[in-house]
Amino acid sequence: MGYGDFNINLPDGENFAPESQRVLEVLDMLSLDRFHFGVPCTNRIEWDRVRNTPYGQRILAEAHEAVSLSPRPFVTNEIYESCWAKDSPTDMNAVAPLVRARMALLPLAECVAPTGEYLKTIEEDVRAVSELRSWVHPSNDNAQEIYSGKTFFADLVTFHIAANLTAADYLLGDRLAPEIRALIRSEVEWRVFEPFRERIESGKDVYWWVTVTHNWNSVCLAGLLSCALWLKEDASERAWYVALAEKLVVYSENGFTDSGFYTEGVSYWGYGFGHYVLLAEMLQSVTGGQINWLKRQQVERIAQFGARMEIQQGRYPTFSDCVRDFHAAPWLVNWMNNRVDDSRSGRLIEQPIDAFENIHFQFADQLLLILFHQVDVNKAFVGDFSGAVRDWFADVQFLICRPPKSSVQRLAATVKGGHNGANHNHNDVGTFTVLLGDQELLTDPGAEVYTNRTFSKDRYEGQLLNSFGHPVPVVAGQLQIPGEEAQAVVISESFQDEQDEIVLDLRAAYDVVGLEVLSRRFLYQRTDLGAVEIMDRVVFFEPNSFEIALITYAPWETDIDGNILVGAGDQVVNVQVDSVGGQLEFDHCIIEESATPARLAWRFRHPVRDAEITMRIVPCS
Known part of the structure; x- marks a missing residue:
């Protein structure tokens, strides 16, 4: 955790749980079937269509590169301990993104080209993360209380791991061994669901990020809901998590000003708002459009932030913790022009974009959003931005x-x-x-x-x-x-x-x-x-x-x-x-x-x- 980030203890009798009436209302919106943002590997019509596009070929190329690294990177308990011994997260930061990309890409590659080439590696990755004493980044556990088992916490890294595992289970289904699918469920249950819900309902030791106005809120909620909508069998449980996300995301929304400005800078807009879009589209899909945050005028202004912040010729302001070589992802900058939305009167179709440009390939859900939740990923275009002086x-x-x-x-x-x-x-x-x-x-x-x-x-x-x-x-x-x-x-x-x-x-x-x-x-x-x-x-x-x-x-x-x-x-x-x-x-x-x-x-x-x-x-x- 960062300096000043402390878990929350509410007064006795208070908690963060959604109102029971709202849970029932959400339950009426949900299908009885579980939900995931992707398309299962068994749907060959959709995946064969992807395979014959530059996007399908890019997934195969990125997956091949990810699995060909030698030696193959793994996050280990020893890496955690080396970070604390050196008082530096460098060792973890060098390895974790490579592992995360592999875990996101290989299941998608097996959907694009279902040869079985990567199934063994996918299952090895599931076993490897299950052997970790913690999924929390070492910088968020400097006292080693999570690593030692004294308490629980779920951070950005935790939810990225959980969401990628959930996507693999959904996409590949029975192509994974039964014990691997069971392992995914048990790992996400004890590391994510159980401690989180207990804290939300008790109001004690609640993870500090539930009320922050920066990217952690939307990123963690998107990962949490992605897991819950697929892994939770009981529809009433799924409704509880939907209602909770709806209740807590207001803190993330408060991180934007009325003008749509994001004080964390444009690179964290890409991360935080990118996951807000993911969360919003999840809820829109699972409720049949009855919850649709992207209809709000304020969200329209937030969505325009990436385009408005381009100074000129692809250069962006570098205030706050913005990286100097930042390049905005065209899929996100132009999402409102390309998302599936029957109520929009039309969209601009003059200037095409590469929807995979400037993305990290570390988040399976984001890749699935881009592939399957636009009007046509192969015909995505720049939106209406005036380029004012x-x-x-x-x-x-x-x-x-x-x-x-x-x-x-x-x-x-x-x-x-x-x-x-x-x-x-x-x-x-x-x-x-x-x-x-x-x-x-x-x-x-x-x-x-x-x-x-x-x-x-x-x-x-x-x-x-x-x-x-x-x-x-x-x-x-x-x-x-x-x-x-x-x-x-x-x-x-x-x-x-x-x-x-x-x-x-x-x-x-x-x-x-x-x-x-x-x-x-x-x-x-x-x-x-x-x-x-x-x-x-x-x-x-x-x-x-x-x-x-x-x-x-x-x-x-x-x-x-x-x-x-x-x-x-x-x-x-x-x-x-x-x-x-x-x-x-x-x-x-x-x-x-x-x-x-x-x-x-x-x-x-x-x-x-x-x-x-x-x-x-x-x-x-």
Whole structure:
């Protein structure tokens, strides 16, 4: 578990169980038959159709690659123990995704081409995970209480294992040995169902993720429900789990703002909302459309987040724990255009997509969703997105500025206000980025490689996570503080055809006595080749130190005028820095973390009381 994540103990007599009346209502919606999202291997019409498509051939190729690794990777109890001994999850993180992909792909490959080639390996994988003392990632069990059997917990990894096992049982059926099918049921029952339901109904020691507003909620609920709808024989039990998912998913929905913005960043949108879609489509299917979350206007806005967050040319903002090389999965970005929905008046069919592009092949249910729950996976298309010159999410103070599509200008930029209490937070109130074409030259550093420190009380010792590693001021020698109280205030905003401007009050992000004014003016201009201007003003009660910074992964140099040139080839920007109220000195360093961007800094040589620093950023050509 991460720092501050504690299981929940409700007052006596209270619990999280769904209302009995709602369970009965859901029961009336359900078929008496068990349900799974896939198509069983015995349905040769459907699977032979898949086999003769690029998607079927891709599944076969990915499965062959997964099973051909030598030595074949397995998660073992020894790997758990090595992670704790080294105080690092590296050994687990190197192996677990490979095993998860194999467990997801091989059953599907046996449906595409039912030769029996992979059945032995599939059964070996079932036995191997049954021998693990825990399915919980070692970073979520640092005290080893789950591993030692002192208590139970189910995390993201647990539900991915359980869901992949359930999919294998459903897809392959009696092609698996009876003892393997029985083993799948017993493992999921004692590791997942029994301890979870007991906690939900008692209200004691309830897994902390049931009320979080980040990706854990939707991911875990999707895995739980996928297992319950197939493995639970009793329809009333299945109804209980459906009603529970319906009750608890509101926490996940609360992780999105009214504008559809997701504070965890666009890569976690792909993970969290991707599983929300999976969960929603499951419920829509199993209830015959009587529960259909994707009809809500708010969900439509959430679904558009991935498309709206593309700055330009396939580049996305890297705030919070977003990976820098993120590429959105077209199936999810365009899901609302391609899902089976008879009530929609039509869909765009001009620009085709590859529905398997940018996916991990680790989640069997996701692959089945893509294959069988679109109008036609072979005819999936880009949805209706306007490509506006700006996207302004007022409720989180996040702005994306783009050049007009018809313009020769290639400069784009983002700026973020908000607060420092978001999910997967970085202390970065006021951060901004500048892109030229497809290159983010002035950047937010993105996520660090996760270690045991990342989600501990020492999180902000990491210089990719604290404000030192972001293009925001250092005020009186102080970095930004974490927490929702570290909140920017919008002083003014102006959006016009030729330029966008926003002014933020950043004082609350710093615990500095005598800080009277701290404002950041962000100006984006669409005239000529474009320009970005950042003007910071500070006023102290008594003179103090003040410093600003830029972060870049690109090559940089100083020109003869003392300006900074950032970039290479025909993608270079010129950064001119001027000051009022004092003389500046320039410094730079490499941030020595899992990523190593350069930090370019300007500070006043002497303490100032009332001063300004302006950075003007323009393309060199």
